[in-house]
Amino acid sequence: MAIYSAEHRRLMRMLHPADHQDYSEVLSSLGAFMEKEVLPLSPKLDSGEASIAAPRRALFEQGMSRIPFPAEYGGLGLPFSVYAMAVELLGTADASMALSVEIHNAVAEGVLKFGNKAQKEGRLEGLLTGKTLASFALTEPASGSDAGTMATSAERKAGEFVINGSKMFITNAGEADVYLVFAKTKKGPSCFILDAPAKGLTFGQELKKLGMKGSKTHEVIFSGCTVPEENLVGEEGKGADYAKEILHGARIVVAALNVGISRLAYDKSLAYAKERKAFGRSISEFQLVRAKVADMKTGIDAARLLYLYASRVKEMGDDFASEASQAKVLATETSLRVCDDAIQIHGGYGYTTDDLHRHWRDARLLTIGEGTSEVLRMLIAKREMARES
Numbered sequence: 001m002a003i004y005s006a007e008h009r010r011l012m013r014m015l016h017p018a019d020h021q022d023y024s025e026v027l028s029s030l031g032a033f034m035e036k037e038v039l040p041l042s043p044k045l046d047s048g049e050a051s052i053a054a055p056r057r058a059l060f061e062q063g064m065s066r067i068p069f070p071a072e073y074g075g076l077g078l079p080f081s082v083y084a085m086a087v088e089l090l091g092t093a094d095a096s097m098a099l100s101v102e103i104h105n106a107v108a109e110g111v112l113k114f115g116n117k118a119q120k121e122g123r124l125e126g127l128l129t130g131k132t133l134a135s136f137a138l139t140e141p142a143s144g145s146d147a148g149t150m151a152t153s154a155e156r157k158a159g160e161f162v163i164n165g166s167k168m169f170i171t172n173a174g175e176a177d178v179y180l181v182f183a184k185t186k187k188g189p190s191c192f193i194l195d196a197p198a199k200g201l202t203f204g205q206e207l208k209k210l211g212m213k214g215s216k217t218h219e220v221i222f223s224g225c226t227v228p229e230e231n232l233v234g235e236e237g238k239g240a241d242y243a244k245e246i247l248h249g250a251r252i253v254v255a256a257l258n259v260g261i262s263r264l265a266y267d268k269s270l271a272y273a274k275e276r277k278a279f280g281r282s283i284s285e286f287q288l289v290r291a292k293v294a295d296m297k298t299g300i301d302a303a304r305l306l307y308l309y310a311s312r313v314k315e316m317g318d319d320f321a322s323e324a325s326q327a328k329v330l331a332t333e334t335s336l337r338v339c340d341d342a343i344q345i346h347g348g349y350g351y352t353t354d355d356l357h358r359h360w361r362d363a364r365l366l367t368i369g370e371g372t373s374e375v376l377r378m379l380i381a382k383r384e385m386a387r388e389s
């Protein structure tokens with residue numbers, strides 16, 4: 001299987017007529033690495049027989065986190081659409097690694113956008129090369145979609161902020177070196193860089209999940225955890241705006257990740273349909289199976305086009321929040337249908353084979369994480385209702 005396929009190459013040619021060959025070189029080299037080093041490991045990441053740490057580090061060494069960042073910080077300075085497609089490829093190779101990496105990169109984007117010169121110079125090189133790993137700590141035990149009601153506090157005391165509270169469902173927690181933490185000061189939700197290990201920073205038990213098992217998820221607990229004043233990101237009280245903007249970009253990438261999951265479930269289904277026989281014929285000859293194949297393929301292509309469209313709107317510097325949300329809603333919900341159809345096409349083997357039903361289990365997270373489908377539909381509708389023409 002070529003993870004970076006002829007279809008991807010053609011889309012790059014359409015989107016970037018002048019530079020597509022250079023971009024395709026980057027994507028095909030990353031795709032080849034993923035095919036060899038990540039895809040075969042994926043069932044073991046799901047079963048817990050292998051750890052994500054070493055292959056993720058190797059992937060960072062291949063430049064996975066450098067793609068959309070400026071050259072002055074060690075990035076490749078390539079368009080966001082190229083990065084989003086790289087995450088699609090990684091979603092095909094292993095969804096849990098794609099989740100871990102996209103959250104890491106979202107933190108790097110936050111530091112680039114809202115951090116000061118010293119924060120960028122101190123953190124970005126490590127994040128872009130993957131020498132350090134990042135984690136994004138917004139959700140709390142009692143506040144998710146309604147993040148503005150966070151209870152975690154940061155009190156200013158003698159040149160430091162003292163953080164108390166906890167964050168729930170945090171990806172990369174326990175492994176990360178850099179945490180982007182959102183906590184309330186007197187001026188409202190604010191954003192901090194917390195370097196680990198730190199006094200007063202501890203983690204709950206690893207959470208047991210339905211899917212995305214290669215990535216680690218923990219509660220993060222702050223008990224009098226101190227960060228120096230200079231680790232405040234941007235303006236005090238603006239943390240909620242920063243979190244929203246980071247999440248808008250991440251939603252495009254999550255859409256891409258889901259297209260990657262769908263594509264592998266689809267490819268497996270197509271191969272199985274051709275090989276499995278019933279009533280003396282290949283099941284691929286039955287119209288009801290063919291209808292599933294047609295719907296799966298159409299859904300995947302539509303979702304891919306929409307995340308690429310949202311990426312291009314972002315690249316143009318326009319407001320892309322609604323397009324990002326549309327892309328995420330379509331791709332995540334399509335992915336659930338595609339992975340469900342994949343189980344159906346595989347019959348009893350679909351229900352009993354980890355390596356097949358894990359695609360549905362992995363995809364299931366992402367109508368919830370990084371903005372639920374319900375909340376994103378509200379965002380899309382709000383913008384539409386406010387539009388004048």
Ligand SMILES: Cc1cc2nc3c(=O)[nH]c(=O)nc-3n(C[C@H](O)[C@H](O)[C@H](O)COP(=O)(O)OP(=O)(O)OC[C@H]3O[C@@H](n4cnc5c(N)ncnc54)[C@H](O)[C@@H]3O)c2cc1C
Nearest residue numbers: 136137138139143144145169170171368369370371372374
């Ligand atoms: C595996 C995993 C990894 C995660 N990683 C991270 C991470 O790295 N960092 C981080 O900060 N968070 C992370 N999260 C948290 C994730 O982003 C939240 O779970 C998500 O935002 C939803 O919040 P919640 O779980 O509190 O659900 P709630 O907000 O309590 O929502 C519960 C239900 O109510 C619905 N609902 C809420 N408000 C409305 C409304 N106004 N109208 C209609 N329906 C509504 C929701 O759509 C949902 O169906 C992760 C979660 C998981 C499961």
